[in-house]
Amino acid sequence: MSNSVDTQSLMLQMRSLAAEAASQSQSVQKVEKGAQSAENFSDLLSQSVNAVATEQNKSSAMKTAFEKGEDVDLTEVMVQAQKASLSFQAMTQVRNKLVEAYKDIKNMPI
Structure with missing residues (x-):
């Protein structure tokens, strides 16, 4: 009888250790995914800034x-100027939202 009790307690310990190991591996995977998304976010932000610069x-x-008198249509010049202006304004708004979110997180009570 004492042998079966030891086996049962051993099985319970093994199950609890297996559950703990599974939860730790899931948390490691979440951290790795978070790092990947951070890289993806920085890549996305960098691509956006490069697109605005372009x-x-x-x-x-x-x-x-x-201005040099080359064969360029004035309407194309104005449309391109508006595209550049609009993309810069959008990037500025994104930056403002990021700064605002950072300040909100910074001011959160711990």
Whole structure:
């Protein structure tokens, strides 16, 4: 009889250890996924900034070409200038929201 009790307690211990190990592996996976999403977010942010810079460079090049008298349509120049302006304003708003979210998190009570 004492043998069966020891076996049962041993089985309970093994199950609890298995459950603990499973929860730890899940938390490690969550941390790894969080790191990947952080990398993806930084990549996304970097790509967005580069896209805005590209739009502004296109606008500047078209303005310069128009001023030099090259064969560039004024409406295309104005549309490109508006695209650059709009993309910059959108990026500025995203930055403002990120700063606001950071301040909210920073001011949270622990």
